[in-house]
Amino acid sequence: MSLGLALAAFLLFGLIAGLPLFLLMGVVAVLCYSLQGNAELSGIVEDIYFAADKEILLAIPLFILAGNLMTQGAIAKRLIRIASALTAPLPAGLGVAAVLSCTLFAAISGSSPVTLIAIGTMMYPALVQAGYKPGFAVGLLASAGTLGIIIPPSIPMIVYSIMANVPVTDMFIGGVLPGLLLASLLMIYAMIHGRGMPRGRWSGEEFLVALKTGFLSLVVPVIILGGIYSGFFTATEAAAIAVFTALVIELGFYRELTVPAVWKAMTDTTQMLGMIFFILLFAVSFNKFLIIEQVPQGLVEDLSAVITSKTGFLVGVNLLLLAAGCFMDIMSAILVFAPLLTPMAVHYGIDPVHFGIIMIVNLEIGYLTPPVGINLFVASAAFKQPLGDVIRATLRPMLMLLAGLALVTFWPALSLTLVHLK
Amino acid sequence: MTHPVIHRGLQVIAGAERLIAGLSVGAMAVLLCADVILREVAGMSLPWAQKLSLHFMILAGCLGVSLASSAAGHLRPEVGDQILPKRILQGIVFLRELTTAVFCGYFAHIALAYVQQSKDFGDLNVITGVPLWVVQAIFPATFALMATKHIVFALFPSTRPVRAGVH
Numbered sequence: 216m217s218l219g220l221a222l223a224a225f226l227l228f229g230l231i232a233g234l235p236l237f238l239l240m241g242v243v244a245v246l247c248y249s250l251q252g253n254a255e256l257s258g259i260v261e262d263i264y265f266a267a268d269k270e271i272l273l274a275i276p277l278f279i280l281a282g283n284l285m286t287q288g289a290i291a292k293r294l295i296r297i298a299s300a301l302t303a304p305l306p307a308g309l310g311v312a313a314v315l316s317c318t319l320f321a322a323i324s325g326s327s328p329v330t331l332i333a334i335g336t337m338m339y340p341a342l343v344q345a346g347y348k349p350g351f352a353v354g355l356l357a358s359a360g361t362l363g364i365i366i367p368p369s370i371p372m373i374v375y376s377i378m379a380n381v382p383v384t385d386m387f388i389g390g391v392l393p394g395l396l397l398a399s400l401l402m403i404y405a406m407i408h409g410r411g412m413p414r415g416r417w418s419g420e421e422f423l424v425a426l427k428t429g430f431l432s433l434v435v436p437v438i439i440l441g442g443i444y445s446g447f448f449t450a451t452e453a454a455a456i457a458v459f460t461a462l463v464i465e466l467g468f469y470r471e472l473t474v475p476a477v478w479k480a481m482t483d484t485t486q487m488l489g490m491i492f493f494i495l496l497f498a499v500s501f502n503k504f505l506i507i508e509q510v511p512q513g514l515v516e517d518l519s520a521v522i523t524s525k526t527g528f529l530v531g532v533n534l535l536l537l538a539a540g541c542f543m544d545i546m547s548a549i550l551v552f553a554p555l556l557t558p559m560a561v562h563y564g565i566d567p568v569h570f571g572i573i574m575i576v577n578l579e580i581g582y583l584t585p586p587v588g589i590n591l592f593v594a595s596a597a598f599k600q601p602l603g604d605v606i607r608a609t610l611r612p613m614l615m616l617l618a619g620l621a622l623v624t625f626w627p628a629l630s631l632t633l634v635h636l637k
Numbered sequence: 638m639t640h641p642v643i644h645r646g647l648q649v650i651a652g653a654e655r656l657i658a659g660l661s662v663g664a665m666a667v668l669l670c671a672d673v674i675l676r677e678v679a680g681m682s683l684p685w686a687q688k689l690s691l692h693f694m695i696l697a698g699c700l701g702v703s704l705a706s707s708a709a710g711h712l713r714p715e716v717g718d719q720i721l722p723k724r725i726l727q728g729i730v731f732l733r734e735l736t737t738a739v740f741c742g743y744f745a746h747i748a749l750a751y752v753q754q755s756k757d758f759g760d761l762n763v764i765t766g767v768p769l770w771v772v773q774a775i776f777p778a779t780f781a782l783m784a785t786k787h788i789v790f791a792l793f794p795s796t797r798p799v800r801a802g803v804h
Binding site: 228229230231232233234235236237238241242256257258259260261263264267268269270272273276277280448451452454455456458459478481482484485486487488489490491492493494544546547586587 | 655658659661662663665666669670672673674687690691694695697698699700701702703704705706708710711712713714715716717718719721729730732733736737740741744747748750751752754769772773776
């Protein structure tokens with residue numbers, strides 16, 4: 216039996232048996248080493264060690280830790296109060312506040328489920344209590360939670376930048392305007408869908424009190440994004456500063472975060488890191504094999520013969536990534552597709568940063584598509600709603616996100632203007 | 638029926654992993670924060686801070702992988718869980734645990750060979766001065782720990798962790 220057949224059989228077994236993804240990646244890496252006639256299989260361990268020995272990787276656990284600390288503390292609550300005061304007079308003001316709160320929290324956290332939990336657990340009861348239908352509230356929050364990975368900082372963007380060899384700061388800066396566009400579209404959806412809801416009244420006093428008590432919460436995204444944008448911090452340093460400011464604000468000023476909660480945030484971080492750590496390292500090793508074997512170049516040549524236009528490529532890639540988002544989690548999809556598709560995108564004249572943003576938005580929508588849309592499960596568990604209802608509730612806001620995806624795809628300036636201004 | 642010692646053993650291992658990994662994350666965060674703050678406030682920096690933090694991250698990451706095994710937290714395809722009948726699924730889960738244990742054992746073996754080579758060559762991290770094999774040793778250790786856990790999960794179904802859900 217040839218090695219290719221053995222690999223296909225093993226992957227099929229792995230898929231059915233549900234073998235851990237890191238193991239599938241590891242076995243693929245071993246077989247690839249064997250294909251190269253490389254007898255020294257310990258070279259794989261060398262690959263994964265050197266893949267782990269990259270400073271940029273430090274940003275991943277630190278942003279996870281910052282998000283976990285802020286979820287346990289009071290920052291999310293204060294951001295919600297500011298957003299609610301600001302949007303009260305708008306149609307469906309509380310719905311708009313939910314999206315705005317997710318947007319603000321996304322500028323601190325790099326994860327969609329964390330954003331959804333941090334904001335959703337407080338916003339959902341408030342929305343239902345204010346008379347919004349549970350379905351609307353669930354759909355809106357699950358969709359707005361996805362903003363966590365498009366508005367920088369973003370853990371998937373860090374992974375993309377490693378796999379596609381793109382500066383992570385460019386990815387972060389490139390994600391700002393598309394993130395704001397998607398947030399705006401979700402706010403418009405909330406205003407249209409909830410237009411029958413009674414409007415609140417603007418209260419300058421409440422806004423000033425909310426701003427006064429929550430001012431420090433707003434400082435965190437300003438420091439992180441301002442530091443990265445001005446070149447004052449690298450992404451890794453910004454992640455460290457995010458942890459530091461979160462701790463100073465939560466422990467020194469708000470004083471709602473307890474020491475056991477800090478410890479829980481730290482141990483949760485290790486487990487979340489553990490879920491992706493070996494997958495990432497084995498994927499880097501596999502990527503090295505792809506480059507040595509010139510697989511991306513071969514695919515570019517094959518694909519150019521079939522797809523002759525940039526538009527055709529973009530449409531095809533969007534369909535592929537939307538389908539991938541249904542069946543793969545975001546990290547796996549980036550690790551598998553980024554090394555293969557980015558060289559193709561460059562061949563068609565697409566900037567790799569723009570392409571990365573397209574990929575992130577596609578996979579962001581994947582958080583809402585069954586069977587493996589993580590935000591669907593998180594929302595179902597957190598808001599105690601049947602999964603089927605959650606899926607139905609996200610359909611309309613997802614249409615807005617798809618409209619946003621089309622704009623992001625065919626309007627490169629949206630992703631690249633700030634990068635070029637840097 | 639599983640011997641309570643096995644349950645207790647798994648708990649002790651996971652507890653130790655959690656403690657070391659949590660402290661490593663803390664150390665990593667403290668080092669990096671100190672580096673940035675000292676640079677901005679006092680105009681001095683800790684040139685070894687990022688490299689040393691990386692050592693801690695590798696330790697935390699590897700132990701985190703093993704912890705994910707203890708909590709059934711690994712990302713994995715779930716097609717089989719949905720399409721296979723329950724009776725067949727039980728056998729499949731046994732095979733999954735066994736296969737995971739075998740391959741983790743195999744990876745532990747090749748990782749150990751690599752660490753041995755690294756020790757023989759006397760490679761050092763030029764910035765921290767730490768022998769590389771000391772850092773790299775966590776790889777065979779992690780794979781060995783996971784192989785042990787998954788063989789226990791295969792043989793004693795009652796010890797298998799239930800999926801945490803949110804990730």
